Amino acid sequence: MTPTTLGSISREHRRSYPTGIAVVDDQYRLTWPEFDDRINRAAHALQSVGVGAGDRVLWLGQTSFRVFELLGACAKLGAMVCPANWRQSGEEFAFVIDDFDPKVVVWQEEEIGDAVRAARKLTQRDPVWWQHDTEGEGSYEGSLAAQGTDDPWGPVDVTLPLLVIYTAAIGGKPNGSLLTHRNLLAMAHESSYLTRSTSDSVFLNSGPLFHIGNFQWDALAVYVQGGTNVFVRRVEAETVLEIITREGVTSAFLMPPTITQITQLYDPAEHDVSKLRGGAFTPLWNGLLAEDTTLWGSVPGGFGQTEVSGLAVVNGHGGRGIGNAGRPSPLVQVRIVDADGKEQPVGESGEIVIAGDVVHAGYWNRPDINASRMREGWWHTTDLGRREPDGTIHFLGTMTRMxxxxxxxxxxxxxxxxxxxxxxxxxxxxxxxxxxxxxxxxxxxxxxxxxxxxxxxxxxxxxxxxxxxxxxxxxxxxxxxxxxxxxxxxxxxxxxxxxxxxxxxxxxxxx
The missing domain is CATH 3.30.300.30 (ANL, C-terminal domain)
Known part of the structure; x- marks a missing residue:
């Protein structure tokens, strides 16, 4: 039996959606066959410098379709990729490089080149460096161009980590959450259900790729459904509004300050937002958007964290109830426990612990933290909540300050x-x-x-x-x-x- 992995998605979509547009990014507009070809080239390029199962690739750059390309390539190899927070200093980049120990670092000159160079002087590691916003020797594009497009077929375990997101600064330093193929596919299918994503969906990746939110709402949902992911390097309201109009964007990861700026710039003679749904922030659009009737739009909100693949409990399951976070998805189990791990009665507060397909594989290279947080198959969130009489979960706050x-x-x-x-x-x-x-x-x-x-x-x-x-x-x-x-x-x-x-x-x- 050959299990479905994230690498299987582009393999099948090239056959199922031969003319469908997979990604749009500045001058790039790639069909699913074209995008899968690039994924295969990237996989071969990584293999050529020694990347295999369990190895790591680090992205030091802003939002780009190449992150999804590397995600697909690493998925086919059993490797993992980490998009680091591009706003970090050189010292913080160096910490991630030393901690993650990547075989390859794909980096960007524009805006963050000085910080990357500072990190290269500080790090104790010696990875291969490919610059993605240039061409020629030492470039990412040059490395891909030298490779063929044949698919590197091979079995990949769905429990292997694929996407790594640094989060949870326990002890003053961040930790890399290991999200597996199974985690990401569970997240994608749950999000598809809540947002009604289809092959006609067009998602604008205007959120940071080092944050779980962009992946959950709705990048991976649109990806697995054969829709189009559009990428913008950084969020500027005028550019975002132009892309929404030009590409017929149906959803986007936008925060209230940007939405406010967009509504101020909106000109009905120049802009078209008629296909866009606003999700949880529909009211902020001041009537520009039609009512969002999806489960996520009509009853938004929930509880989650990176370590449980985003929102594991949502109001979209069973409607809004007494609790403020809703009910667990069908792939999730939730308990409320005391300090000894004993389940609390309904109405009593305790730590929220979670089991199921959404729970990550732990933090990279943190055995002590993993042992304390993952006990008897349950992930201890260090968040406080209670189960209400109607079965919903009420999130009370973090047990560690944030x-x-x-x-x-x-x-x-x-x-x-x-x-x-x-x-x-x-x-x-x-x-x-x-x-x-x-x-x-x-x-x-x-x-x-x-x-x-x-x-x-x-x-x-x-x-x-x-x-x-x-x-x-x-x-x-x-x-x-x-x-x-x-x-x-x-x-x-x-x-x-x-x-x-x-x-x-x-x-x-x-x-």
Whole structure:
């Protein structure tokens, strides 16, 4: 028996949709046969430099169809690919390179070339480097052009990791979540059901490919259904509106600030958004879009995390109930447990633990964390919830603190560690302050070394140099001492003193 893997999808689609458009990206407009040919060329190029089952490919670049090309190629080889956060600093890139130990790094010069070069000087690894936004020697395109298009047929285990997304900065450093073929196909079919994706669907990949959200809503759903994935290098409202009009986009990964800009730029004489559905954000389009009658559009929201392939519990199953997150998908089991792993009665709060086809294969190279989080076949989410009498799940909040800024998850310990590397800082604590546009903004509370002097702008710039810019504090408050409770930083006291709040939980859902 030959199981279906993600590599099987383009193999079959080239036969089933010979004239269908698979991807659109700037000057590239590829049919499924043309796209599968490129996937095969990429697979051979990777093989030529030693990539095989279990090996790793790292993408250091912005949104591009080449990420999906590499996903298809690695799928056929049993390898895995990681699209890293392109907003990171050179130090952060170097950490991922050293941690992930890729055989090949595909990188981009435009906008992030300086950070990549800085990482190359810092890393202890020696991968093959291919630049994707150039041609000739040392280029990604040159490496593909030298290869044939024959399909590298061979059995691939559906439980092998394929997509790796760095997330969950436990202990101050991020961890690579290993998503398998089975995980990604389960995610795609669930999303297809909720969004009614078909071969006529056109999805705009305007979200970051280092974030699970873009893959779930609706990149992989459209991919497995034989539709068209359109890619835009970075999100600029005017460009996005032009692409929606030109390509007849039916869905897109857009956040409220961009939607607001698009509605301000919209001109009915020039733009056409008639095919677009707004999903959870339809009301923000101010009447420009028709009502979204899909399950995701009519009852959006749910609970999930990267480690369970996106949203594992959604309101689209069984309609909106008492709980704010809905019910588990048919491929998911959920329990609410106490600290000893004992299931809690209905109405009692506890940790949300999940089993099923959506649970990832653990974090790359983190055996201790994996052992503590995956116990007796259940993934411990470190999120708090309860089962309601109608069977729905209510998400109460994270058991470890997290700040939500637009679509980004910011883990305080990572930024605190960065701040505390400054010679003037004795101790730092991070809180989230409600923000009407971005959900929360980041505020640092800092105590200084005796006699030291430093400004808020100095500390913000210090962070900007060492970590991704979106993580840096927007504001800094100076205190003589960080309040403590039980020997640990008292974040509740800091929230009360400096206006913190709006953390994921309550009527919000985690993604």
């Amino acid at each position: 700040i939500k800024s637009a679509a980004e998850n910011i883990y305080p310990v990572e930024v605190e560690t960065c701040l505390e590397q400054h010679p003037a800082v004795r101790e730092a604590a991070l809180i989230g302050v409600p923000d009407p546009q971005f959900t929360q903004s980041v505020k640092a509370v800092v105590s200084l070394v005796d006699g030291a002097e430093v400004t808020a702008d100095d500390l913000i710039e210090h962070c900007r140099q060492l970590i991704a810019s979106y993580k840096k504090p927007r504001t800094v408050e100076f205190v003589s001492e960080i309040p403590k409770r039980g020997g640990a930083k008292d974040y509740d006291a800091l929230d009360a003193q400096f206006g913190g709040g709006g953390y994921p939980g309550g009527d919000n859902v985690r993604a």
